[in-house]
Amino acid sequence: MTNEAIIQLKDIDVTFHNKGQTVEAVKKVSLTVERGDIYGVVGYSGAGKSTLVRVINRLQRPTAGSVEVSGQDILALNPRELRTARTKIGMIFQHFNLMASRTIADNVGYPLKGRLARDERKKKVAHLLDLVGLSEKAEDYPAQLSGGQKQRVAIARALANDPEILISDEATSALDPKTTSSILELLKRLNKELGLTVVLITHEMEAVKEICNKVAVMEAGEIIERGDLVTIFSRPEKPLTQDFINTATQINQALEKIFRQAATLNLSESQQLVQLQYVGASTDAPLITELYKRYGVVSNILYGNVEILQDTPLGNLIVVMSGEPDKLAAAWQYCQDAGINITHLNPNDSEVA
Amino acid sequence: MNLLAKYFPNAVTMKSDFLQATGETLYMTAITAIVAGIIGMAIGIGLIVTQPGGILENRVVYNILDKLVNLCRSIPFVILLAVIAPLTRIIVGTAIGTTAAIVPLVIGSAPFYARQIQNALAEVDHGVVEAAESVGSGPIAIIFRVYLKEGLPDIIRSSVLTLISLIDLTAMAGAIGGGGLGNLAINVGYSRFETDVTVMAMLIILVIVFAIQLIGDLLARRVDHTA
Numbered sequence: 001m002t003n004e005a006i007i008q009l010k011d012i013d014v015t016f017h018n019k020g021q022t023v024e025a026v027k028k029v030s031l032t033v034e035r036g037d038i039y040g041v042v043g044y045s046g047a048g049k050s051t052l053v054r055v056i057n058r059l060q061r062p063t064a065g066s067v068e069v070s071g072q073d074i075l076a077l078n079p080r081e082l083r084t085a086r087t088k089i090g091m092i093f094q095h096f097n098l099m100a101s102r103t104i105a106d107n108v109g110y111p112l113k114g115r116l117a118r119d120e121r122k123k124k125v126a127h128l129l130d131l132v133g134l135s136e137k138a139e140d141y142p143a144q145l146s147g148g149q150k151q152r153v154a155i156a157r158a159l160a161n162d163p164e165i166l167i168s169d170e171a172t173s174a175l176d177p178k179t180t181s182s183i184l185e186l187l188k189r190l191n192k193e194l195g196l197t198v199v200l201i202t203h204e205m206e207a208v209k210e211i212c213n214k215v216a217v218m219e220a221g222e223i224i225e226r227g228d229l230v231t232i233f234s235r236p237e238k239p240l241t242q243d244f245i246n247t248a249t250q251i252n253q254a255l256e257k258i259f260r261q262a263a264t265l266n267l268s269e270s271q272q273l274v275q276l277q278y279v280g281a282s283t284d285a286p287l288i289t290e291l292y293k294r295y296g297v298v299s300n301i302l303y304g305n306v307e308i309l310q311d312t313p314l315g316n317l318i319v320v321m322s323g324e325p326d327k328l329a330a331a332w333q334y335c336q337d338a339g340i341n342i343t344h345l346n347p348n349d350s351e352v353a
Numbered sequence: 354m355n356l357l358a359k360y361f362p363n364a365v366t367m368k369s370d371f372l373q374a375t376g377e378t379l380y381m382t383a384i385t386a387i388v389a390g391i392i393g394m395a396i397g398i399g400l401i402v403t404q405p406g407g408i409l410e411n412r413v414v415y416n417i418l419d420k421l422v423n424l425c426r427s428i429p430f431v432i433l434l435a436v437i438a439p440l441t442r443i444i445v446g447t448a449i450g451t452t453a454a455i456v457p458l459v460i461g462s463a464p465f466y467a468r469q470i471q472n473a474l475a476e477v478d479h480g481v482v483e484a485a486e487s488v489g490s491g492p493i494a495i496i497f498r499v500y501l502k503e504g505l506p507d508i509i510r511s512s513v514l515t516l517i518s519l520i521d522l523t524a525m526a527g528a529i530g531g532g533g534l535g536n537l538a539i540n541v542g543y544s545r546f547e548t549d550v551t552v553m554a555m556l557i558i559l560v561i562v563f564a565i566q567l568i569g570d571l572l573a574r575r576v577d578h579t580a
Contacts, residue, residue, distance in 0.1 A: 097484035111488035141578040
């Protein structure tokens with residue numbers, strides 16, 4: 001993977017004026033996507049993420065800022081040049097946006113109309129349908145397909161012009177979890193096999209967790225946190241990011257249950273509820289045993305979870321540690337030295353992390 | 354045949370008049386449909402692409418078209434017939450007769466059709482238009498390959514509606530000198546108290562309307578793949 005920037009958004013502002021009201025959908029956002037990235041942009045609805053990525057192919061003209069795609073200044077293009085540039089930027093949508101009046105094959109072949117001769121087009125369409133696994137549906141109409149199949153058709157259509165970039169605007173948000181996974185798998189495969197750069201907008205951190213290598217978190221028109229996936233997941237700084245991650249890893253639900261139980265646990269002075277988080281190699285260390293051997297600290301595991309992100313394990317443990325106060329402190333120090341993140345949890349504090 | 358003679362004593366003696374009148378009605382309808390169809394379609398498409406948020410957004414053009422359509426649609430057709438008689442005379446040389454009736458018919462039905470087309474095309478999912486833009490389609494491709502293609506079932510339904518209302522208008526134009534079945538029904542049947550002639554003219558118009566409706570429905574169903 002080279003580090004060549006394929007998309008460069010700089011200081012993007014998008015302001016809407018509607019009936020005397022001014023809405024700043026995107027505020028001074030800069031974003032760089034490198035070739036081969038699967039870049040996730042997460043945020044709740046209304047955060048401005050869709051508006052931001054629609055700037056990439058100028059479906060949305062920014063109020064201010066600059067847009068560079070594959071070294072081309074997108075905002076300086078005339079309509080004809082823009083259309084040519086757009087052929088290199090595929091896009092898929094939450095509601096698929098297929099043409100109901102055309103067969104699946106015609107939907108996929110639509111972008112090639114007027115660009116390729118009929119039989120060449122046919123060949124290409126067959127290849128694209130094969131790529132997304134829908135060859136036998138070629139003569140069906142969209143209304144006959146399931147949501148997941150429709151999105152595969154939309155992906156095939158988006159790939160018809162051999163784009164270098166694929167923008168996925170909440171493409172899995174209308175799909176069930178299983179279908180979502182299969183679509184994400186397909187995107188990952190296309191990323192690997194075709195070298196396709198993917199910009200994935202979603203409100204589900206699970207989707208990002210599955211395939212992205214980088215992620216940006218958006219809130220109220222701004223990117224509040226960004227970085228590579230493992231860093232963001234292991235050291236989220238902003239509360240919103242933590243919230244997204246805890247939902248994705250289901251730690252929130254676990255904590256809620258544990259906190260409800262905590263009263264019955266009746267923790268004494270010598271017991272502490274802590275969350276241990278570790279990345280990469282430290283996952284493999286026999287931590288719990290080590291803590292007992294060295295400090296006589298007993299750890300009772302209430303919840304455990306290991307995520308594999310970009311081939312890097314990310315572990316989360318919620319444990320009750322029991323031991324002498326000074327031994328506990330030493331144990332925590334040992335953990336920290338081993339690169340393990342410790343959060344002390346207070347069950348009486350109803351606020352979930 | 355005897356039954357026909359019994360209930361339509363006057364009409365049966367006017368077979369050639371009825372044939373001619375039916376021909377005139379169909380002629381006025383067909384020519385107007387073609388001319389008003391092209392004009393109405395163009396204005397309807399114009400309204401859709403220049404409307405706020407349209408693919409060729411243009412406030413000035415949109416407002417002009419919008420006001421023009423509203424203006425023409427506000428004038429009652431009977432009055433329009435009289436008002437534009439001088440214009441008709443300039444275009445076809447006379448203000449009386451079947452061909453002359455086509456001018457007010459076009460002006461009366463084109464704006465109606467334009468609105469129908471606008472409504473039909475407004476039903477085309479904006480997301481689909483956006484998807485076409487995202488693969489690099491230009492305005493012409495989007496109009497012909499997306500709007501008109503996707504909107505076709507609704508366009509056919511609107512066209513049927515417009516055709517039927519057009520037949521209504523031809524009857525009115527006929528009554529004041531345009532010929533056709535309306536002329537027969539009013540100037541012969543009504544004025545001479547030959548009610549059976551009026552009824553027969555009405556029945557023929559009903560048959561024409563039903564035929565248009567039937568064919569339209571069949572066509573619309575054939576091109577509609579939404580379900």
